[in-house]
Amino acid sequence: MLGQLLLAASRSTLVRRSVSGMPLTRKVVDRFVAGETTQEAVTAIQRLADAKLAVTVDHLGEETRDSAAATATAKAYITLMGALREAGVSAEASVKLSAVGQAFDEKMALEHAREICAASPMVTLDMEDHTTVDSTLGILAELRKDFPQTGVAIQAYLHRTEGDLRDLAGEGSRVRLVKGAYREPASVAHQNKNDVDKAYVRALRILMAGKGYPMVATHDDRIISITELLADRFGRSFGDYEYQMLYGIRTDRQEALAAAGHTVRVYVPYGDDWYGYFMRRLAERPANVAFFLRALGGK
Numbered sequence: 001m002l003g004q005l006l007l008a009a010s011r012s013t014l015v016r017r018s019v020s021g022m023p024l025t026r027k028v029v030d031r032f033v034a035g036e037t038t039q040e041a042v043t044a045i046q047r048l049a050d051a052k053l054a055v056t057v058d059h060l061g062e063e064t065r066d067s068a069a070a071t072a073t074a075k076a077y078i079t080l081m082g083a084l085r086e087a088g089v090s091a092e093a094s095v096k097l098s099a100v101g102q103a104f105d106e107k108m109a110l111e112h113a114r115e116i117c118a119a120s121p122m123v124t125l126d127m128e129d130h131t132t133v134d135s136t137l138g139i140l141a142e143l144r145k146d147f148p149q150t151g152v153a154i155q156a157y158l159h160r161t162e163g164d165l166r167d168l169a170g171e172g173s174r175v176r177l178v179k180g181a182y183r184e185p186a187s188v189a190h191q192n193k194n195d196v197d198k199a200y201v202r203a204l205r206i207l208m209a210g211k212g213y214p215m216v217a218t219h220d221d222r223i224i225s226i227t228e229l230l231a232d233r234f235g236r237s238f239g240d241y242e243y244q245m246l247y248g249i250r251t252d253r254q255e256a257l258a259a260a261g262h263t264v265r266v267y268v269p270y271g272d273d274w275y276g277y278f279m280r281r282l283a284e285r286p287a288n289v290a291f292f293l294r295a296l297g298g299k
Ligand code: FAD
Pocket: 125, 126, 127, 128, 153, 155, 176, 178, 179, 180, 181, 182, 217, 218, 219, 220, 221, 244, 245, 246, 249, 250, 266, 267, 281, 282, 284, 285, 288
């Protein structure tokens, strides 16, 4: 219930204005966001690289309806990739197509995504709400003609996902499997956590049995145990799949998996447009809301 309210608030301009203006919000946001500037992102990524963690970096922003903002987002990725090269660290990019024009000009989104692919070692397209899935998969198919390693996030909670995965589990594909973070109607997505978890396991099985490279994006220990069983069953060793987790969430678990020899990639968001991302993290876990409220109360 609280989660649903927070997801609704994540799309409210009014709540966005008041939360963004609260003096202590920034302190709490810092737990989930690596900073606002290119230099802060480079520093955070360097720190993760030193801890033997791989990175995919997200320039925060979504649902842009302005072509100047879409162009600025693409430029921000290119600038960051240049700064990372200079600093001698490598990171993949995660891109929300709605931040580069998908909502009003799909062609523009494709062109900006191409520019980002050309500047980055590897790109994964984030998946946003269900109305964008066909468009995102269409753009992915176009990008893969020139950048065959481009990956995509697929959301286990959507009823359509097993069908999509059958098309995507082939040779060379890179799929990041997530549970799904948006508020979706029952007509398109499982509503109950148990059903989502079961759907995740079915999807994971398709990916682990397939020929592509599964990116298992979760903080859920049960899913991690099941991934290990499936890796055994389908003869996948450490380099044949990877784990992904969000910046600031279960850091100890990230480090333990990396120390055990797994590739662990941390999703590092940076930039000043953190509101939607931050609210989805609060919605995922009531304990994070308590943390937020305590900080606002000065504790
Ligand atoms: P849950 O069942 O939510 O959580 C399992 C356990 O993990 C919890 O009990 C708790 O211990 C811990 N945990 C989970 N979330 C938090 C949190 N916020 N704070 C602290 N502890 C927590 N979703 C999309 O819709 N599209 C995307 O493109 C997308 N990309 C993602 C990329 C990465 C690398 C990751 C890790 C997630 C991404 N997500 C994306 C979000 C995803 O859909 C889930 O909402 C999120 O990962 C929570 O699900 P979970 O698998 O961790 O399991």
